[in-house]
Amino acid sequence: MIEKHSTAVWKGTLKDGAGKLTTQSGTISDLPYTFATRFEGAKGSNPEELIGAAHAGCYAMFLSALMSGEGIVPERIEATSTIGLDPTTEGGPTVKTAHLVVRVKAPAEEAKVLELAEKAKAGCPISKLLNAKVTMEVAVG
Structure with missing residues (x-):
């Protein structure tokens, strides 16, 4: 099993405190986040964008793996995932949605790309991890 980790350090109260996030690889190191960056739209990072x-x-x-398995070499796959956090959920804030917007440029029929895109949405390990409604829009070309 492959295991990766990240570390969060939080100091202070929820609203007045601050935290820092660091990944195992060091690519992200001491990335600051606060209540304001997570819940009030302040500039800075937050767990949902990560x-x-x-x-x-x-x-x-x-998706690239599925396309390659069909002999299709994608020129470009651009995926954006928007994570929806409902701060008013009883029992505490809850991630409720993940919406993918995908743009694919590949030498393949649109129907085939759309079929593989749906398979990728269902099979992506992070999609499986999220206990949320995962939706998607795909554009080919």
């Missing part, structure tokens, strides 16, 4: 980045990256790789 989940979105993981989802988009995983999806693009998985």
